[in-house]
Amino acid sequence: MTLARDTKIGIIGLGRLGAASAEVFQRSGYELVAVSARSDVSRRRAEKCIPNIPILCPQEVAERADCIILTVPDDAISAVSDEIVAAGAIVAGDLVVHLSGRCGLDVLGSARMVSAIPLACHPAMTFAGTDEDANLLASSPFGITSLPEHKHYAEGFVQAIGGNPVWIPDEKRTMYHAAMVFGANNLISLVATSIQAMKAAGIDDAGRFLAPILRASLENAIVLGPKALTGPVRRGDVGTVVGHIKALREEMPGLITGYVDFARFTAEMALNEELNAPEILHKVLATLRHVNTSEQGD
Known part of the structure; x- marks a missing residue:
């Protein structure tokens, strides 16, 4: 009807x-x-x-x-x-x-x-x-x-x-909308921040440069869910994570909190989904906790 x-x-x-x-x-x-x-x-x-x-x-x-x-x-x-x-x-x-x-x-x-x-x-x-x-x-x-x-x-x-x-269901609408905010509104914030950081790295046309990997990542996430995770956190490349935080501290310190929070969220998701050995992912999480402690000490 x-x-x-x-x-x-x-x-x-x-x-x-x-x-x-x-x-x-x-x-x-x-x-x-x-x-x-x-x-x-x-x-x-x-x-x-x-x-x-x-x-x-x-x-x-x-x-x-x-x-x-x-x-x-x-x-x-x-x-x-x-x-x-x-x-x-x-x-x-x-x-x-x-x-x-x-x-x-x-x-x-x-x-x-x-x-x-x-x-x-x-x-x-x-x-x-x-x-x-x-x-x-x-x-x-x-x-x-x-x-x-x-x-x-x-x-x-x-x-x-x-x-x-x-x-x-009526009682689930707030949760439904929160899910929408995670996937849509927060995505725009993340992409805009990525473009900002890429420009700081010297790429002028940062949006066009990032477009292929962003589109591929979104499609992989929709199809594969957490199994689409890639990057240094999932691999347990602690040195790379520490290097990122050092670069951000020198050039864009306002992004450190967001980077650490998302890295922790990614590590915990990888741990829950068994995407790498637990001891490797726990090492990443310990490193991120140390960053937080260091920031508070500053």
Whole structure:
């Protein structure tokens, strides 16, 4: 079952995800009746991505729509839901959908109280504010949560734009989102730091230089998991690890803590997965503990 073709779509919040959602639903043949965009940046985004669509207050958007999509920050979802429900803008049978990864159905409790249908449908994708965002959204897997009797609505919402719905129990959404942060947000931080360090080593076009090994590493990690681990920590090359820390201390001391923490995490993973002899990996861990002690002594 997909979302009924005559469903009227309204979007409250027009950040990167809201704008991508608006584009995708329009492209999929749904009527986008209005959006809410409070900041100047959001209004300019609306004018660029979805010209001729009314920009209204949240209450007016909800009054016009049968499916109200909330793409506001996580901490604002409950307040916005309460606001439009209190205004009488939500009626029984309306779909009220938030796209947060962390939040479940509790934040839509007020909508449920008026017999609306609360859904949590999070796209497992990152959006950089480029012209590709809508295409990325349309092909994303979605972590969906609903009441059991509403599961077909959540699946239909996602399938309407070409996404792939994957069920997430309500009580597991925070863990699901934490996993997403580990794999996506932290990955960007790590790659950006690697590029920064590579530039310090004298490679000007560091992003292009690193691209092949980064892509190969990511693909290996997805396919092989921990068995894809390579490098001096897994091999137990203590001298190399110590040399890295010395170089960082001389040129980029702010990276030492991160390097040591990730090296320890890698060594412990290699130990748990039996990727090298325990005595070798314990020697690496002892070296890393000594680094921490030395840093504290400084």
